[in-house]
Amino acid sequence: MLIALYFINMISFIDANLSHLTVHKAGNKALNENLALSEHPIELTDPILEGLLKQYFLKPFEKSNEIFRFWHPSSDNNLNEVFHFASLIFDNPDCFHEQTKHIAAHLYDISSHPKIKSGELYFAFFNNLPLEGEQNSVIGIFKSESKESYITVHQMKKDFDIHYQEEAINIKKLDKGCLIFNSEKEEGYKVAVIDQTNKSEAVYWVDDFLKLKIRNDNFNQTQNTLSVYKSFVTDKMDEVFDISNADKIDLLNRSIKYFKEKDSFDLDEFSNVVIANEQGIEMFKSFKKEYEETFESPIADSYAISDAAVKKQSRIFRKVLKLDKNFHIYIHGNNELIEKGYDNSRNMNYYKVYFTEEQ
Numbered sequence: 001m002l003i004a005l006y007f008i009n010m011i012s013f014i015d016a017n018l019s020h021l022t023v024h025k026a027g028n029k030a031l032n033e034n035l036a037l038s039e040h041p042i043e044l045t046d047p048i049l050e051g052l053l054k055q056y057f058l059k060p061f062e063k064s065n066e067i068f069r070f071w072h073p074s075s076d077n078n079l080n081e082v083f084h085f086a087s088l089i090f091d092n093p094d095c096f097h098e099q100t101k102h103i104a105a106h107l108y109d110i111s112s113h114p115k116i117k118s119g120e121l122y123f124a125f126f127n128n129l130p131l132e133g134e135q136n137s138v139i140g141i142f143k144s145e146s147k148e149s150y151i152t153v154h155q156m157k158k159d160f161d162i163h164y165q166e167e168a169i170n171i172k173k174l175d176k177g178c179l180i181f182n183s184e185k186e187e188g189y190k191v192a193v194i195d196q197t198n199k200s201e202a203v204y205w206v207d208d209f210l211k212l213k214i215r216n217d218n219f220n221q222t223q224n225t226l227s228v229y230k231s232f233v234t235d236k237m238d239e240v241f242d243i244s245n246a247d248k249i250d251l252l253n254r255s256i257k258y259f260k261e262k263d264s265f266d267l268d269e270f271s272n273v274v275i276a277n278e279q280g281i282e283m284f285k286s287f288k289k290e291y292e293e294t295f296e297s298p299i300a301d302s303y304a305i306s307d308a309a310v311k312k313q314s315r316i317f318r319k320v321l322k323l324d325k326n327f328h329i330y331i332h333g334n335n336e337l338i339e340k341g342y343d344n345s346r347n348m349n350y351y352k353v354y355f356t357e358e359q
Contacts, residue, residue: 013054013055013057013058013059013061013062013126013129015128015130016054016058016126016127016128016129016138017126017127017128018044018050018053018054018124018125018126019093019125019126019127020041020093020096020097020123020124020125021041021042021044021053021122021123021124021125022038022041022042022096022097022100022122022123022124023038023042023120023121023122023123024036024037024038024100024101024104024120024121024123025118025119025120025121026104026107026108026111026118026119026121026143027108027111027118028111028113028114028116028117028118029108029109029111029112030111030112030113030114030116031114033118035104035105035108037101037104037105040097041096041097052171053124053171055171056142056169056171056172056174057122057124057140057142057174057177058126058129058140058179059172060174060177060194061177061179061192061194067190067191067192067215067217068191068192068193068206068210068212068213068214068215069184069187069188069189069190069191069212069213069214069215070082070083070188070189070191070210070211070212070213071188071211071212071213072211077188080188080211081102081103081106081211082103082106082141082180082209082210082211083188083189083211085099085100085102085103085106086099086103086139086180086189087185089125089139090137090139090182090185093125093137096123096125100123103123103141104121104123106209107121107143107209110204110208110209111204113204116204117145117146118145119143119144119145119146119175120143120144120169121141121142121143122140122141122142122143122144123139123140123141123142124139124140124142125137125138125139125140126138126139126140129179129181131181131183131190131192132190134183136181136182136183137182138179138180138181138182139179139180139182140177140178140179140180141177141178141180142174142176142177142178143175143176143177143205144169144174144175145175145176145197146170146173146175147167147168147169148167148168148169148170148173149164149165149167149168150164150165150168151163151164151165152164152165173196174194174196175195175196175197176194176195176196176197176205177193177194178191178192178193178194178210179191179192179193187215188213190215191210191212193205193206193210193212214297216297216298217306218303218304218305218306218309219306219308219309220309221265221299221300221303221306222259222265222303222305222306222309222310222313223306223309223312223313224291224297224299225265225288225299226255226256226259226309226310226313226317227313228287228288228291228299229252229255229274229284230252230255230313230316230317231287231291232283232284232287232288233248233251233252233255234248234252236283236287237251237280237283240279240280240283241280244340246338246340246351251274251275252317253317254273254274255270255274255317256310256313256314256317258270258273258274259305259310260310260314262305263304263305264302264303264304264305265302265303265304265305266301266302267285267288267301267302268301271284271285323351338351338352338353338354339351339352339354340352
């Protein structure tokens with residue numbers, strides 16, 4: 001299962017053109033459900049329908065800045081089924097429909113978990129889809145697993161009539177999807193992916209079907225550094241240091257402050273400025289190296305900081321000190337203005353907070 005995510009510039013679909021569309025249906029092979037392959041592609045003649053489909057397929061990717069690459073254990077990407085068939089399509093878009101049958105059959109073959117849901121499998125070919133300053137031709141693969149019922153109301157002269165439609169698709173809820181950009185083929189293409197199910201049995205979409213790995217860029221370097229540092233502060237420092245939760249929050253705040261103020265990361269500078277303790281610095285560097293070896297994900301000692309990654313990580317850094325069920329203290333800055341103590345008469349811990357003005 002993939003451990004981390006790589007992020008890119010947001011994807012805009014305003015100028016994208018949907019030139020090819022094919023629909024198949026993939027059941028669960030383990031449950032003896034069928035694979036239904038269409039004979040012909042769908043001819044799009046209604047511009048309103050095309051607009052709705054573009055919204056359904058592409059809008060979920062607008063705020064998801066994830067990017068991956070295809071890979072194969074043998075290091076030969078041509079042995080990655082989706083990469084192989086996608087390459088054939090990019091080389092000759094006229095074979096689009098035929099190659100989608102092979103991709104659908106591949107998905108059906110790996111759908112062996114009993115909880116994998118059957119669903120329609122949409123294949124789309126887009127032109128003029130921008131990514132990182134480039135206009136790209138893009139293959140989209142989307143799977144619809146969830147259906148909803150809808151009520152429609154019709155006015156008939158002075159009365160109203162109510163109908164319902166069973167098993168319709170909500171165009172605001174894409175279950176699974178991926179966009180394969182015709183860019184950097186030698187590195188495994190650029191691939192954006194969506195998987196809304198987020199369950200352990202659903203990793204088949206990313207790991208088994210697409211076989212994706214993370215692209216190593218500044219966003220990932222920034223994100224991984226902050227993640228490793230967060231784990232170090234919250235889980236590792238207790239083994240050596242007597243450190244309060246307030247001090248931990250202060251250390252996390254200082255790391256975010258460093259990343260927000262700097263354009264580039266330097267391991268030694270970061271360690272000296274943020275940790276500022278020789279023993280703690282050595283522990284952190286050792287902890288970072290252990291992470292790199294365990295997850296085979298090297299983090300450079302210096303790189304350009306990604307502001308987008310800092311913004312994302314800062315949201316999950318703990319800034320709240322929770323005291324029983326009575327108080328929450330939000331710590332944003334100077335930890336010298338908060339003191340921890342113990343009241344013997346009450347047999348309880350306490351925090352003393354200093355401030356200039358109540359707001």
